[in-house]
Amino acid sequence: MILRSITFTCSSRExxxxxxxxTALPMRDIKPKSRHARPSHFVxxxxxxxxxxxxxxxxISFMKLFCNPNAGPDGGDGGNGGHVIFEASSNVKxxxxxxxxxxxxxxLRGFGRDMHGRCGEHTVIPxxxxxxxxxxxxxPLADLDSEGSRFLAARGGAGGRGNHHFLTNENRHPRVCQxxxxxxxxxxxxxxxxxxxxxxxGFPNVGKSTLxxxxxxxxxxxxxxxFTTLRPHVGVVTYDDYLxxxxxxxxGLVEGAHKNRGLGHAFLRHTERCGCxxxxxxxxxxxxxxxxxxLLSELELYRQGFTDGAHAVIANKIDLPGALDHLECLRKxxxxxxxxxxVSAKYGTNLLDxxxxxxxxxxxxxxxKC
Numbered sequence: 338m339i340l341r342s343i344t345f346t347c348s349s350r351e352x353x354x355x356x357x358x359x360t361a362l363p364m365r366d367i368k369p370k371s372r373h374a375r376p377s378h379f380v381x382x383x384x385x386x387x388x389x390x391x392x393x394x395x396x397i398s399f400m401k402l403f404c405n406p407n408a409g410p411d412g413g414d415g416g417n418g419g420h421v422i423f424e425a426s427s428n429v430k431x432x433x434x435x436x437x438x439x440x441x442x443x444x445l446r447g448f449g450r451d452m453h454g455r456c457g458e459h460t461v462i463p464x465x466x467x468x469x470x471x472x473x474x475x476x477p478l479a480d481l482d483s484e485g486s487r488f489l490a491a492r493g494g495a496g497g498r499g500n501h502h503f504l505t506n507e508n509r510h511p512r513v514c515q516x517x518x519x520x521x522x523x524x525x526x527x528x529x530x531x532x533x534x535x536x537x538x539g540f541p542n543v544g545k546s547t548l549x550x551x552x553x554x555x556x557x558x559x560x561x562x563x564f565t566t567l568r569p570h571v572g573v574v575t576y577d578d579y580l581x582x583x584x585x586x587x588x589g590l591v592e593g594a595h596k597n598r599g600l601g602h603a604f605l606r607h608t609e610r611c612g613c614x615x616x617x618x619x620x621x622x623x624x625x626x627x628x629x630x631x632l633l634s635e636l637e638l639y640r641q642g643f644t645d646g647a648h649a650v651i652a653n654k655i656d657l658p659g660a661l662d663h664l665e666c667l668r669k670x671x672x673x674x675x676x677x678x679x680v681s682a683k684y685g686t687n688l689l690d691x692x693x694x695x696x697x698x699x700x701x702x703x704x705x706k707c
Contacts (some may be wrong), residue, residue, distance in 0.1 A: 414499050466484065
């Protein structure tokens with residue numbers, strides 16, 4: 338469907354644009370792409386030891402009043418130690434900034450005249466959306482998949498009691514107090530699952546990174562050898578109604594990835610959060626239909642029913658000789674069950690149709706949730 342609009346002139350000589358249909362088209366980036374391929378420090382898994390803040394010690398003190406220098410104990414309590422909390426934030430894209438050991442803030446000790454120590458402030462660690470918190474046995478404890486969702490990682494220690502708590506009829510001048518408790522010390526495994534509206538999945542060296550470069554400002558590394566992409570790269574596509582959708586370039590899969598061959602599990606987990614999957618097939622391959630069949634079987638073996646969602650097939654490198662013959666073989670294998678887009682990521686051929694499909698799949702998913 339073609340976007341149509343009408344322009345009319347008001348009395349104030351201002352031009353107003355009125356949309357006549359609701360089809361959104363991707364916009365061209367105004368800001369130019371960087372010419373420098375900066376090294377990526379993307380971290381999607383980290384082992385973290387979290388230690389809650391220790392509580393403050395109680396105080397040993399006695400009141401000194403006029404004409405009564407031994408008026409009784411007045412030692413205050415120590416403050417509680419601060420907790421350590423993981424919080425999901427859309428402003429964070431990697432676990433690189435998360436330290437391997439995190440300490441909570443300590444509570445202050447008590448003072449005389451029944452003055453309690455200040456409690457330690459809670460330490461909030463921002464983590465990317467889609468972070469799964471697991472224990473050392475890899476059992477999931479929390480899934481931080483929404484903005485602002487929190488997980489209490491370690492509690493701070495309780496503050497110690499002052500000596501006025503130990504006043505008894507037998508001991509009117511207690512010279513004893515309680516020390517602050519130590520905070521919890523727990524080891525977690527943080528596992529990040531990329532959250533994107535569309536994911537580019539395929540075998541190594543089929544042109545996924547080149548395709549992401551062509552449709553967004555992302556700058557993943559491109560080279561003429563397999564496994565160039567070892568970490569997911571996310572690019573943002575902006576449409577003319579100012580909606581932004583994320584497209585992820587996922588590392589290449591190999592046959593047997595469901596058995597963790599070639600770090601298959603580490604790569605496949607990033608596909609779980611994608612709204613739709615875009616299977617990138619290399620038309621230079623002698624048998625492109627087998628690539629599509631193997632990719633479907635690997636996803637189904639990894640998780641049953643995984644391919645029931647929205648997905649399309651992108652036949653890349655249509656500009657190469659003999660690609661049209663291989664395209665017909667792939668079209669027969671698909672049989673019209675799913676959309677097929679013959680493209681050339683190098684020359685930008687038919688990329689607009691792909692981005693239109695991504696938007697339509699996103700709109701359909703949003704309507705189902707509503």
